[in-house]
Amino acid sequence: MIDQALLEKTLTTATGRGGEFAEIFVEDRQSSGALLDDDRIEELSSGRSRGAGIRVLVGDSTGFAHTADLTERGLLTAAKAAADAARDGSGGVKTVDLSTQSVTTPSPVSIYPDSVAKQRKVELLNLANDAARGVGDAISQVSVGYGDVRRRIQIANSDGLLTGDDQVKTRFSISCVANGDAGMQTGRESVGHSMGFELFDQYDVTEVARKAAQRALTKLLARPAPSGEVTTVIGKGGGGVLFHEACGHGLEADHVAKQSTVFAGRVGELVASPLVTLIDDGTMAHEWGAFAIDDEGRPAQRNVLIEDGILIDFMWDELRARAEGRASSGNGRRQSYKHLPMVRMTNTYIANGETDPADIIADTDSGIFVAQLGGGQVNTVNGDFVFGMTEAYLIENGEITEPIREGNLIGNGPEILTSIDALGNDFEMGSPGTCGKDGQGVPVGDGTPTLRVPALTVGGTAA
Amino acid sequence: MLDDLYALGDRVVALAKPGEQIEAVVVNETDTEVRVFEGDVESFTSATSQGIGIRVINDQRQGFAWAGSLDPAVVESTLSEARDNATFGSIDTGLALTEPDGVEQAELDLYDERVNQFATDRKIELALELEAITKDRDPRVMLVESVDFADSVSEGVVVSTKGIRVGGRDSGSYVTATVIAGGGDDTQVGFGYSVNRDPGQLDLEYASKMAVERSTRLLGAVKPPTERLTVVLDPMVTSQFLGIIASTLSGEAVLKGRSLFADRLGETVAAPTITLVDDPTNPKAFTATEADGEGLATRRNVLIDGGSLNKFVHNSYTGRRLNTASTGNAVRGFSSTPGVGTMALSLVPGKRAQAELIASIDNGVLIQGVSGLHSGVNPVSGDFSTGADGLRIRNGELAEPLREFTIGSTLQRMLLDVIEVGGDIEWLPSSAAGLSLVVADITLSGA
Numbered sequence: 001m002i003d004q005a006l007l008e009k010t011l012t013t014a015t016g017r018g019g020e021f022a023e024i025f026v027e028d029r030q031s032s033g034a035l036l037d038d039d040r041i042e043e044l045s046s047g048r049s050r051g052a053g054i055r056v057l058v059g060d061s062t063g064f065a066h067t068a069d070l071t072e073r074g075l076l077t078a079a080k081a082a083a084d085a086a087r088d089g090s091g092g093v094k095t096v097d098l099s100t101q102s103v104t105t106p107s108p109v110s111i112y113p114d115s116v117a118k119q120r121k122v123e124l125l126n127l128a129n130d131a132a133r134g135v136g137d138a139i140s141q142v143s144v145g146y147g148d149v150r151r152r153i154q155i156a157n158s159d160g161l162l163t164g165d166d167q168v169k170t171r172f173s174i175s176c177v178a179n180g181d182a183g184m185q186t187g188r189e190s191v192g193h194s195m196g197f198e199l200f201d202q203y204d205v206t207e208v209a210r211k212a213a214q215r216a217l218t219k220l221l222a223r224p225a226p227s228g229e230v231t232t233v234i235g236k237g238g239g240g241v242l243f244h245e246a247c248g249h250g251l252e253a254d255h256v257a258k259q260s261t262v263f264a265g266r267v268g269e270l271v272a273s274p275l276v277t278l279i280d281d282g283t284m285a286h287e288w289g290a291f292a293i294d295d296e297g298r299p300a301q302r303n304v305l306i307e308d309g310i311l312i313d314f315m316w317d318e319l320r321a322r323a324e325g326r327a328s329s330g331n332g333r334r335q336s337y338k339h340l341p342m343v344r345m346t347n348t349y350i351a352n353g354e355t356d357p358a359d360i361i362a363d364t365d366s367g368i369f370v371a372q373l374g375g376g377q378v379n380t381v382n383g384d385f386v387f388g389m390t391e392a393y394l395i396e397n398g399e400i401t402e403p404i405r406e407g408n409l410i411g412n413g414p415e416i417l418t419s420i421d422a423l424g425n426d427f428e429m430g431s432p433g434t435c436g437k438d439g440q441g442v443p444v445g446d447g448t449p450t451l452r453v454p455a456l457t458v459g460g461t462a463a
Numbered sequence: 464m465l466d467d468l469y470a471l472g473d474r475v476v477a478l479a480k481p482g483e484q485i486e487a488v489v490v491n492e493t494d495t496e497v498r499v500f501e502g503d504v505e506s507f508t509s510a511t512s513q514g515i516g517i518r519v520i521n522d523q524r525q526g527f528a529w530a531g532s533l534d535p536a537v538v539e540s541t542l543s544e545a546r547d548n549a550t551f552g553s554i555d556t557g558l559a560l561t562e563p564d565g566v567e568q569a570e571l572d573l574y575d576e577r578v579n580q581f582a583t584d585r586k587i588e589l590a591l592e593l594e595a596i597t598k599d600r601d602p603r604v605m606l607v608e609s610v611d612f613a614d615s616v617s618e619g620v621v622v623s624t625k626g627i628r629v630g631g632r633d634s635g636s637y638v639t640a641t642v643i644a645g646g647g648d649d650t651q652v653g654f655g656y657s658v659n660r661d662p663g664q665l666d667l668e669y670a671s672k673m674a675v676e677r678s679t680r681l682l683g684a685v686k687p688p689t690e691r692l693t694v695v696l697d698p699m700v701t702s703q704f705l706g707i708i709a710s711t712l713s714g715e716a717v718l719k720g721r722s723l724f725a726d727r728l729g730e731t732v733a734a735p736t737i738t739l740v741d742d743p744t745n746p747k748a749f750t751a752t753e754a755d756g757e758g759l760a761t762r763r764n765v766l767i768d769g770g771s772l773n774k775f776v777h778n779s780y781t782g783r784r785l786n787t788a789s790t791g792n793a794v795r796g797f798s799s800t801p802g803v804g805t806m807a808l809s810l811v812p813g814k815r816a817q818a819e820l821i822a823s824i825d826n827g828v829l830i831q832g833v834s835g836l837h838s839g840v841n842p843v844s845g846d847f848s849t850g851a852d853g854l855r856i857r858n859g860e861l862a863e864p865l866r867e868f869t870i871g872s873t874l875q876r877m878l879l880d881v882i883e884v885g886g887d888i889e890w891l892p893s894s895a896a897g898l899s900l901v902v903a904d905i906t907l908s909g910a
Contacts, residue, residue, distance in 0.1 A: 038719045040555055044548035047798055049531035062506040068513060068532045085507035118551050141720045177721055177843055186843045227908035228689035260608050260643055340506060374838035381643055381652040384867050386850035388838025407848035408839035410869050459848030459869025461906045
């Protein structure tokens with residue numbers, strides 16, 4: 001995108017006032033979306049964003065500037081601004097010679113979405129709308145969204161690294177409202193992968209739509225969720241959110257460096273049930289959080305964080321890895337060229353267990369079964385975390401019975417992790433997610449087999 | 464710079480073909496952000512961002528495109544993308560750009576020149592000073608995890624073929640401190656801030672005290688037993704709930720059958736002490752603004768009046784579709800078409816301070832913070848349950864700290880169960896003001 005000579009000149013300028021490390025991150029993002037709501041194709045939209053972020057490290061300080069002006073003048077102005085911000089006054093010119101590092105993407109694209117006629121995207125929305133409304137007269141409203149994004153990035157740094165990636169993601173989501181005697185309920189389903197329009201060879205949008213509609217209908221019959229501590233069985237797939245919140249964030253090296261996580265200093269210790277092996281893997285082909293290189297130019301890696309319950313390692317970005325004299329684990333990510341990178345998860349999942357999930361349910365006298373989870377949030381300092389349940393049922397005498405209404409569950413990460421007492425053999429990845437941290441959102445995946453926690457606090461309203 | 468934005472908007476709109484309606488939103492923003500840690504600058508960011516969003520309505524179909532650049536070639540291709548997108552929309556007779564509606568803009572003083580004159584070194588000094596006073600404030604402070612200073616100046620215009628030509632400029636700055644208190648097995652985090660249009664008037668003492676108090680007072684927190692009781696929502700918590708309640712009163716939710724209050728205008732939906740107002744013309748509001756996302760003047764709208772549902776908020780599209788008019792509540796950035804939303808909410812305050820409210824409660828909980836609101840509240844069904852922490856109220860006084868529990872009810876019931884509105888209104892850095900709110904019959908789920 002930017003030629004090598006200009007990248008070298010920019011980096012030389014960036015280190016012109018001292019500084020141990022300088023980096024330029026160039027991004028060209030094109031997105032398109034289509035929205036159907038209230039039986040109308042409301043809008044097709046297209047977006048384009050292009051720019052560069054330049055950072056300079058001096059000691060423990062980072063100077064950062066970004067610009068949408070990718071001309072020589074624009075880049076050099078931003079490089080000076082970043083250098084000024086980090087200034088240590090030692091001066092001296094560092095010459096930067098870049099050598100290209102080629103990478104292989106885990107997610108090759110067959111059909112680039114911009115090569116697909118817009119009319120085809122509109123048709124998918126209509127198909128899904130009709131299918132959802134066909135599920136029952138109680139379905140009173142349907143909204144369907146299609147979106148694709150192509151993100152081309154280029155990264156060069158003063159260590160001589162020059163690399164790039166071309167990341168394509170496509171997603172489809174549907175949400176339904178069902179209207180019944182006791183008010184309205186909602187159902188939602190989304191699919192998304194790091195791939196092109198071939199997503200729709202893998203998924204039939206009418207099936208996705210029916211699933212969302214059925215979920216809303218089921219909830220019309222739901223009774224208030226129990227409140228207090230109950231045995232909780234988390235279904236395969238989306239249950240990965242539990243680990244994302246319960247320990248994922250707590251294993252990010254920036255939290256560790258500031259001692260703002262309950263897991264700091266605990267490498268080598270048993271921090272979870274021996275059933276638990278937790279992996280963060282940016283190389284998982286076509287998953288939502290996959291990439292060839294992270295946003296600092298490091299190749300994606302498969303990192304085992306917890307193995308058989310023992311804490312193996314944290315996740316690292318360049319900044320935190322440098323401070324510890326080790327290598328980045330490929331977890332340096334940023335929302336866009338306007339943001340500084342930080343330690344982020346990619347695809348985080350629990351490795352498969354051995355138990356038949358049906359046996360886990362049959363072995364549970366009373367409790368709840370959470371089939372679909374919503375988002376969550378964690379306080380990494382004390383480990384308390386919450387996540388929402390958007391489809392859940394009572395378990396009575398070893399059987400899944402009535403649906404219950406939405407609510408949050410709350411627990412303490414370190415306590416919940418050690419208490420997991422059953423792990424299924426039905427591993428699956430969940431729906432595409434966006435993880436928010438310090439104001440930046442990045443795409444992440446998560447997954448898990450069915451598992452059981454003996455006591456999680458359910459925030460229902462039933463006395 | 465505002466003149467340049469107008470000029471670009473004018474140029475785009477002038478390209479309209481006969482019968483075509485075009486609206487351009489053009490923005491320019493300058494930010495700096497300083498983060499310090501342990502006496503050093505951890506990061507310093509300076510940046511300028513620009514963008515344009517173009518909406519085209521032709522033959523009663525709408526299309527939209529945006530770009531994060533004001534480069535002429537980019538703007539030109541953005542317009543042609545928007546035109547192309549419009550050919551795929553459904554025919555909708557309700558679609559039209561808004562015309563000026565005669566409501567005059569409030570004159571608000573949203574830009575303070577001093578933000579541009581505030582030296583870089585002063586910004587760093589402020590952040591370092593906040594870190595230092597926070598560290599020394601209480602021996603239980605284990606670590607000041609981060610201290611940020613940020614300021615911004617943003618300018619934007621809306622220009623359309625229907626005679627809209629409106630723009631504005633505002634400035635803002637804030638400092639935040641995040642504190643970890645305690646040690647060993649018992650650590651708690653607290654957050655404090657101060658916000659002002661003039662960075663010279665930021666109140667470091669206030670921010671520091673808030674962060675330290677909110678972290679230290681939770682030390683030793685225990686998980687409470689499950690019960691139904693009265694809670695006092697801290698102003699920051701009330702502010703978050705007001706935002707969710709307001710989303711159920713948006714004309715878009717009503718139009719599309721997603722509002723729990725759709726057919727209830729004129730009916731009692733809340734306790735008589737509740738009067739909910741959206742007033743972006745109040746200069747005290749952090750999100751005060753003179754014009755909405757379609758360029759209409761903002762105005763004071765009373766949504767709930769003494770417990771009775773009085774009004775929904777609208778942009779021009781939802782107003783037209785529901786046979787009423789825009790209430791000046793189009794909300795958007797340059798990268799989206801106008802939605803509908805409130806901009807500066809507040810409850811009309813009561814008389815008593817938080818301590819007096821607490822003094823009237825035998826057994827309850829002061830809710831200091833909530834987590835997982837985005838996953839725990841369903842604004843369509845009204846069900847909510849959210850993670851929380853706070854302090855027990857026993858015999859009219861604050862007692863032991865509590866954590867790892869949830870509070871739950873439905874939005875419908877909660878509005879009716881409000882016992883008292885506090886007099887302690889705070890204009891938070893949010894689109895809703897905060898005050899203490901006493902709510903009965905909330906389910907607390909714990910051990």
